[in-house]
Amino acid sequence: MDWDRAYANGDFIEGAADYPPKWAAAAATFRDALGDRARLDLPYGPGARNRLDLFLPDGAPRGLLVFIHGGYWLGFGRESWSHLAAGPLAHGWTVAMPSYTLAPEARIAQMTREVGQAITTAADMVAGPIHVAGHSAGGHLTARMACANAPLPPAVAARIVRAVPVSPLADLGPIARTRMNESLALDAAEIAAESPAYLARRAHTETLVWVGGQERPSFLWQARLLSEEWACPWHVEPGQHHFNVIEPLADADSPLTQAVAG
Template structure:
């Protein structure tokens, strides 16, 4: 087994992107501007104080993009990611940015359940085709949404028409070795239970997997692992050129990017 320092280098993108804080600042500023200039509602989807979402409706909406933010399940807030909405709304896609409680106050399993509640609530309240998307930890949660028995939540089998997972994590066992597992509190059993790569997909719709070309070998391996586990719905891993773990998210806002090819005919 590699040394803990190897896992840290592979799974902590801040170590390889020196100006990572600039992206956090830009996200927050552009998100605030988006909320000032775009119609939206903040809505509760569940009983917890963090179980809210921001809904940015598009006129004559083609589909509803559900976005699940990253931050290793322990950082950020929906308010940091409103900036993804304006270009997608202009392209005819409504956008819902989900909030959820963070580790260590809750487990990754509970965060997953909150996201399921959000997706189910959105479809009941605003029924239209759903595209589930997420970045980093949100990419993992996107995978978990594709392994959810949605009939148990009252959703029809075709409610979700696709997904986009960017820099997702699908086997959580390596994270037992990282320093921030003090917040995640993963052990072998919980890591396995929260790993989409060891489950079967319940959603039979295309799931696009993407990773920045400049990301670590392990981030690339994580997406390949899910492609191999779910070949019927994950047909390729898109390596986005000149992208690291933080600027790779910009591709989601560009409907001309290869991420969007399966969905533009909705």
Template sequence: MKNKAEYYSQQYNARAMIPDHPYIFTRWLKDSAQARRTQAALFDLAYGEASGERLDFFPTHRSDAPLLVFIHGGWWRSLDKSDFSFIAPAYTRAGFNVALTNYTLAPEASIAEIVLQQLRALAWLYRNAEKYDFDPGRIVVAGHSAGAHLAAMTMAAVWPAFGADLPADLVKGGILLSGVYDLEPVRHADFVNIDLKLREEDIAVLSPCRMPQSHPAPFVTAFGGLESEEFRRQTGLMVDAWKASHVADIALPEANHLTICDAFGTIGHPLHAAAVKLIQEVTATP
């Protein structure tokens, strides 16, 4: 039996399990550059004062449409919103606005600080809905890996405590992809905790699966069939914790920890179809 640190480092080091990950990242960069050249968009909108507090906004073709907010992963310490622009066209064509958020990367920022930045981003979007012509009453969050953790944290947030003008149900639904929802194992994964510096006392307040939802927003989950047992277990923890709001888990037998993002951004893929269905259902006008 491997010791705890060795086991968790092996289980959570997704890039080490994907030999062609450099090729995947290069393809994302190429496809994202193409999306930015061909789609109407506003880049690097400041939602806060820190240099990392920026977001990109891709409008859809219709006025007053829902908003999908996508939060990128990278273990809270790498990647950028611009790496994921390729996701936007599949949703703007479906009639949704798309915002992709950045945050200050670890170790410059702690996970607690990054969570607050994402709350700030969503609050800023809600307050600026009229300016960017979307419906503030129809916001859905999505996230991948560390971004799924952050998306879940926005679903656990007590929004009126963060701002008196913010509704309790600011987030109407969620799409959680290959997330990490209990941070206790991450504390023992040396390859990443060298930057995150998680301590025992951080775990309960930063693990969404240990918290109640602040309101019953429906959500879907997915993880790749080629991912480690720990990523599978993490999704199970989130589903069990918020089972009353869990709509579906989408089977992706051929996907790994990275190609799940390709599935999410591909029109006609079952994951994209499930995401569109969720957004339509939770943002349907009465």
């Protein structure tokens, strides 16, 4: 088994290199257009990347929706994904997008704790129920926030009523077999502690696993594994690959936005 090939998304997506600049440009345009309804660079912890952006709906919020970015725990930040708040905002949700410390500076367990801190900070700013969604590595971190042992105060955990991990990495064992592990430094103990598929889901957090039908077989396997272990539904979106599966969040009427925002 060539584990690097199994998890090499961009190698199998036409025009893969064009996606990151397109995302960054769309995100910057969205922030500029939102004006004072975009509250940027809010600290939630002491680290340089312990910052979140908060996007406010037009009117009283229904609650808080937290979006966690991906990048294999090695790249990207919240700044590339601001435009994905558009769909949930149209449904009345306040949207928080945190960055977190990346590898090799941080282990995945630290990233889990930081995301828990970010959600706790945002929850102090916004009343009501909390939904969490994230993509790829952010899908992993979304699933961790739905775990019974997530690093969250009980009062905050009680408010998380829905989680939608998109293209999640639910079993970290295969990732430890890729060259990425030179930076991630996953070991057996952390694989066991940070693989959502092998942890208990918080009973009251409704979870829907979402994945693109044209993703690498490894990602389809990861998504199905999480749905089976957690006895929760999974949805395969036809024709979507790893880079465009998340883009419908910018559309208020898309099935993904409906799933995330409710």
